Amino acid sequence: MTDTTPPTGSTAAQGRSLVSVSGLAKSFGDHEVLRSIDFEVMTGSVTVLIGPSGSGKTTVLRSLNALDLADAGVVRIGDVEVDFAGPVGKAEVATLRAQSGMVFQSHHLFPHLTVLENVTAGPVLAQRRDRAAAEEEGRELLRLVGIADKADAYPYQLSGGQQQRVGIARALAIRPQLMLFDEPTSALDPELVGEVLTAMKDLAAQGWTMVVVTHEIRFAQQVADQVLFMDGGVVVERGTPEEVLTRPRTERARQFLHRILDPLD
Numbered sequence: 001m002t003d004t005t006p007p008t009g010s011t012a013a014q015g016r017s018l019v020s021v022s023g024l025a026k027s028f029g030d031h032e033v034l035r036s037i038d039f040e041v042m043t044g045s046v047t048v049l050i051g052p053s054g055s056g057k058t059t060v061l062r063s064l065n066a067l068d069l070a071d072a073g074v075v076r077i078g079d080v081e082v083d084f085a086g087p088v089g090k091a092e093v094a095t096l097r098a099q100s101g102m103v104f105q106s107h108h109l110f111p112h113l114t115v116l117e118n119v120t121a122g123p124v125l126a127q128r129r130d131r132a133a134a135e136e137e138g139r140e141l142l143r144l145v146g147i148a149d150k151a152d153a154y155p156y157q158l159s160g161g162q163q164q165r166v167g168i169a170r171a172l173a174i175r176p177q178l179m180l181f182d183e184p185t186s187a188l189d190p191e192l193v194g195e196v197l198t199a200m201k202d203l204a205a206q207g208w209t210m211v212v213v214t215h216e217i218r219f220a221q222q223v224a225d226q227v228l229f230m231d232g233g234v235v236v237e238r239g240t241p242e243e244v245l246t247r248p249r250t251e252r253a254r255q256f257l258h259r260i261l262d263p264l265d
């Protein structure tokens with residue numbers, strides 16, 4: 001059977017810092033989106049970013065994946081470190097980007113390709129891996145996210161939740177050290193949210209290192225090792241789910257959580 005275990009999921013790797021972010025800053029024109037963000041992510045752990053819209057959560061993820069180039073700060077994933085204070089070359093961007101797989105709010109699947117072809121496109125075309133081996137691993141990843149029977153289907157034949165799970169398998173297929181999730185359930189009908197969160201919980205249980213932007217507070221309570229509450233481009237609170245979600249220290253965090261958990265009050 002194809003090995004689809006986390007690349008950094010060994011016992012020896014557990015407890016070590018996989019991701020380090022220091023002084024991360026980003027502006028779009030005159031709008032300062034991130035202001036000196038600092039945090040670490042341990043190998044095999046789940047970090048959840050919560051906060052109001054516009055707080056900078058997605059920009060943090062995009063900076064980790066080098067989809068947005070930060071104006072300042074240092075990002076390290078594994079042995080790859082980029083200092084955004086100076087010029088950053090294309091090779092550095094590509095190397096940093098290769099360390100993580102990203103799952104977006106929308107699925108962004110190729111409509112003319114089957115599910116299996118969508119999953120294997122990155123390994124075969126970008127990484128130049130053997131097609132037969134990539135297909136074997138792709139089928140195993142589809143089994144991992146619960147849609148092995150959809151390998152030969154096309155995206156239009158799938159539900160939104162199934163399409164999002166294809167997106168997760170596609171991100172895993174490039175063998176990243178880190179998985180990034182940008183509100184992966186926000187575009188789904190409520191009845192489909194559970195199947196995607198279940199797939200993510202399974203990945204966490206297997207030891208995948210994950211950074212997740214979400215409004216699903218129950219998911220954070222059940223799965224997260226670390227929760228960061230962001231507002232106005234800064235990390236306002238950080239700690240365990242118990243500390244941040246149950247006993248927040250700041251009034252701003254209390255207000256946010258009250259509105260999320262008791263929207264009719």
